Structure formats: C-alpha cells, structure tokens
Amino acid sequence: MKSGFRVFVAAFIALGASWCGFVLAPALQLGAAKQTQILNSSEIYPLQRPGAAALGLQVYRSLGCAACHTTQVQQSGFACDVVLTSAGKNPEVVSNLISTLKLTGLTKDEADSVAGKITAAGGKTETHIVTTGSDIPRWGIRRSVAEDFLWDYPVQLGSIRVGPDLANVGLRYDAAWELAHLYEPKSKVKDSVMPPFRFLFEEKNGEVAPTEDAKNLVAYLLSLRADVPLYDAPFTQPSLNK
Amino acid sequence: MSDEPKNPSATSGETKSSAVPMWIFSLLLLLLFLGAVYFDHHSGWFNSQVYAPYNNAEELDAYQPKSGAAAMLAQGKRNYEMICGACHGADGLGKPGQAPPLAGSEWVNAKGIQRLIHIPLTGVSGGITVEGKDWNMSMAAMGAALSDSDLAAVLTYVRNSWGNKAGEVTPDDVKAVRAALGGHPQPMTGEEMMKMSE
Numbered sequence: 001m002k003s004g005f006r007v008f009v010a011a012f013i014a015l016g017a018s019w020c021g022f023v024l025a026p027a028l029q030l031g032a033a034k035q036t037q038i039l040n041s042s043e044i045y046p047l048q049r050p051g052a053a054a055l056g057l058q059v060y061r062s063l064g065c066a067a068c069h070t071t072q073v074q075q076s077g078f079a080c081d082v083v084l085t086s087a088g089k090n091p092e093v094v095s096n097l098i099s100t101l102k103l104t105g106l107t108k109d110e111a112d113s114v115a116g117k118i119t120a121a122g123g124k125t126e127t128h129i130v131t132t133g134s135d136i137p138r139w140g141i142r143r144s145v146a147e148d149f150l151w152d153y154p155v156q157l158g159s160i161r162v163g164p165d166l167a168n169v170g171l172r173y174d175a176a177w178e179l180a181h182l183y184e185p186k187s188k189v190k191d192s193v194m195p196p197f198r199f200l201f202e203e204k205n206g207e208v209a210p211t212e213d214a215k216n217l218v219a220y221l222l223s224l225r226a227d228v229p230l231y232d233a234p235f236t237q238p239s240l241n242k
Numbered sequence: 243m244s245d246e247p248k249n250p251s252a253t254s255g256e257t258k259s260s261a262v263p264m265w266i267f268s269l270l271l272l273l274l275f276l277g278a279v280y281f282d283h284h285s286g287w288f289n290s291q292v293y294a295p296y297n298n299a300e301e302l303d304a305y306q307p308k309s310g311a312a313a314m315l316a317q318g319k320r321n322y323e324m325i326c327g328a329c330h331g332a333d334g335l336g337k338p339g340q341a342p343p344l345a346g347s348e349w350v351n352a353k354g355i356q357r358l359i360h361i362p363l364t365g366v367s368g369g370i371t372v373e374g375k376d377w378n379m380s381m382a383a384m385g386a387a388l389s390d391s392d393l394a395a396v397l398t399y400v401r402n403s404w405g406n407k408a409g410e411v412t413p414d415d416v417k418a419v420r421a422a423l424g425g426h427p428q429p430m431t432g433e434e435m436m437k438m439s440e
Contacts, residue, residue: 029288029290033290039306039313040313040314040316040317041317041320043320075295076295078296080305108304126308127308128307129306129307143293145293146290229307231291231302231306232292232302234306235307236313237307237313237316
C-alpha cells in the first residue's frame with residue numbers, strides 16, 4: 001500500500017475537522033453553562049432534581065418516553081404589551097386616548113412611544129414582555145433554553161410529538177393523576193394513543209400499587225417545570241395579587 | 243511581447259495555461275487561515291445567550307422585563323415566604339408567642355417607613371407593642387443580609403398584602419437607612435424605635 005500514509009493523513013484531517021466542529025466547538029461555546037438567576041429575583045435556577053426525580057429520569061430513558069414526547073417548548077416571536085396600571089387624575093382623557101391606540105403586540109420602540117403618550121396624559125403604565133408561538137401557552141410560557149436541561153443526563157429533547165410536550169408537565173397535573181394515567185391513559189384522556197404501562201404497578205394484598213420505578217418516574221414528571229423568566233428567555237410574569 | 247508569435251492561442255482570447263505563482267497561492271492560504279482565525283475568535287458571532295426568535299444580544303437586552311410593581315411584589319413574596327414566613331406566617335397573621343402579626347399592624351401600615359425598615363435591619367430585642375398587645379420576644383436582624391432591592395421588595399410586599407394598603411418601599415429608602423446605621427447595629431427595642439421619627 002503505497003499511499004497508506006496519505007490516506008491516514010486525509011482521514012485524520014477529515015475526522016479531526018468534524019470532531020472540532022461537532023464536539024470541541026459546542027463544548028467551548030456551551031460547555032460552561034451553569035446555574036443562572038431568575039429575572040427580578042435572587043433565586044437560582046435550575047435547582048438539582050430531588051433523588052427520586054433524578055432516578056425517574058433514567059426510568060423515562062429506559063421506557064423510551066422520548067420516542068413519543070418532546071421536552072422542548074418552541075417560541076416564534078416576542079412582543080410588548082402596554083398595560084394601564086393607573087388612570088391618574090383625568091381618567092376620561094386617558095381612556096379616550098387608549099381607545100385610539102394599539103396596546104398589544106408592539107415592538108419595543110412602539111411600546112415606549114405609546115407609554116410616553118399615556119404618561120403625558122397622566123396615566124401610569126407598565127410594559128409587559130409577552131411570548132408568542134403555537135406552543136405558547138399550551139406547553140409552556142417561554143421557549144426552552146440550555147439551562148432547563150442543566151441537570152439532565154442524558155438530555156432527552158425528543159423530536160416527535162405523538163403525545164404532548166412534557167417540558168412543563170409538572171405544572172399541569174399532580175401525582176395521583178400521573179399514576180392513574182400511567183396505569184390506564186384512556187381513563188384520563190379519552191382519545192389517548194399512549195399504551196398503558198401496567199408493568200409499573202404490582203398487586204399488593206388485592207390492591208394495585210405503584211412500583212418504585214413508577215414513583216420515581218412520576219417524581220421526575222412532576223419536576224418538569226420550566227416556567228421562570230431567565231435572561232435568555234425573558235417574559236413578564238403575571239401579577240400575583242390579581 | 244516577444245513570445246506572442248510562439249503562442250497563437252493567447253491572441254485568440256483563450257487563457258494561457260501557466261502555473262499560478264507560488265507566492266499568490268501562499269498569500270491566499272494565509273488570508274484564508276487568518277480569516278478562519280478571526281471568524282473562530284468571534285465564534286462566528288455566536289452568543290450562547292441568544293436564542294431564536296431573538297436576533298442578537300442588543301435585541302435580547304431591550305426585551306428584558308422591567309421590574310414593575312408586579313415584579314417587585316413577586317420578588318417580595320418569594321423572599322418573604324423563604325425568610326419571614328417561617329415565624330410571621332405566609333398569611334401575615336404571626337404566631338402566638340413567636341412573632342406578632344403583620345396584617346393590619348400599625349408598624350407596617352405607618353405613613354413613614356423609617357421604623358419599618360429598621361426592624362429587619364437591626365432586629366428587635368425586648369418588648370414591642372403591636373395592635374395593643376405586648377410581645378415579649380426578640381427578632382434577629384433577618385434582613386441585614388438581604389440586598390437593598392430584596393429587602394425593599396419584601397417590605398413593599400408586606401405593606402401591600404393581607405389587606406394592608408400602604409405605600410411602596412424603594413431600594414433607595416433601604417440604602418439610606420442602612421448607610422445611616424453603619425456596620426453591626428445593635429438590636430433596638432420597641433420603645434427606642436417609638437422615639438425615632440416615622
């Protein structure tokens with residue numbers, strides 16, 4: 001083999017280049033991802049999953065849930081809504097002004113100008129950042145970002161939505177619902193195509209009881225909640241006292 | 243051009259086949275390399291914080307929610323429930339023998355906010371009278387470790403929850419009191435606090 005060395009060098013360069021592009025570069029760019037602060041708060045996100053939920057991630061993996069479920073919310077746009085918080089001393093002037101203005105779905109510049117006009121008339125406003133997209137607010141309030149998966153190993157984004165997206169499933173249901181749904185999906189969702197996972201349950205003294213796997217899986221599902229605003233996925237949280 | 247007659251194809255508009263000078267080839271390779279280094283240095287202008295649909299870091303910056311009144315109350319509620327709620331209760335009603343109520347308390351709903359800001363910053367020792375009832379207890383300086391904005395948010399939340407309808411406490415208010423106290427303030431008694439202006 002006369003050109004053996006040249007073949008080796010060519011193969012080395014080809015594989016080395018793709019390794020740099022697919023392994024080295026992403027590791028340099030995103031490998032240092034760490035916990036971050038929730039917007040307008042001193043709290044850290046995301047917190048490590050509790051033990052049962054961390055075990056549940058492996059159950060989720062072993063059952064191949066990611067074949068039919070995604071855990072990523074997509075977002076197609078963002079906008080500003082101007083919200084009137086106080087009409088001030090001349091409520092009539094402000095309400096007349098507001099009826100002539102477009103208050104939702106604005107760009108930042110438009111929102112600033114609208115807010116300026118209302119403030120000039122004596123009203124007080126807040127500018128809310130809202131997210132848009134067909135996933136929102138069905139599966140989540142904002143898009144998924146790298147931080148959401150910080151404690152996941154392996155990360156199971158999933159690519160096909162035979163079932164619903166699970167990025168925020170922990171916000172939607174409780175443990176009892178999840179267990180009943182695993183045992184007999186159609187009892188909770190009439191037209192569900194999900195197979196029943198009866199082998200996660202065992203009979204104890206004539207009663208159906210969840211195994212450790214089932215409990216861990218449900219703990220994992222309940223820990224799926226990516227609903228806080230972050231710097232890289234900002235939105236205005238709905239007000240508390242309303 | 244002396245060699246023209248020897249090469250008739252050049253006159254008929256076709257390119258002369260000759261080797262590219264080595265220095266042009268080297269220069270091109272060098273430029274390509276420097277270009278790649280420059281592109282790589284900027285990571286192809288990749289920013290790990292910018293996700294679609296945001297186009298660049300400036301746009302993302304512009305669309306950060308401002309901490310309006312709602313955000314301040316949310317921040318206050320979180321901190322309150324983490325720090326204050328253990329004794330004063332998530333409902334602000336306090337616990338008998340442990341902590342006086344905050345809902346409807348004259349200390350919370352006072353017009354001035356000086357005394358209210360002092361309580362978490364210095365703590366309280368000895369008795370304090372709340373809503374006509376004497377509380378013989380002591381409170382550590384629970385708020386001293388909080389940032390100005392966190393403490394202001396907690397106090398604003400306390401002043402605007404459970405039926406309380408008093409004004410806002412701004413981070414600057416807290417900053418001013420903290421600066422006036424200096425380091426390591428002693429816990430105050432209720433009587434001492436009554437002596438200071440509202």
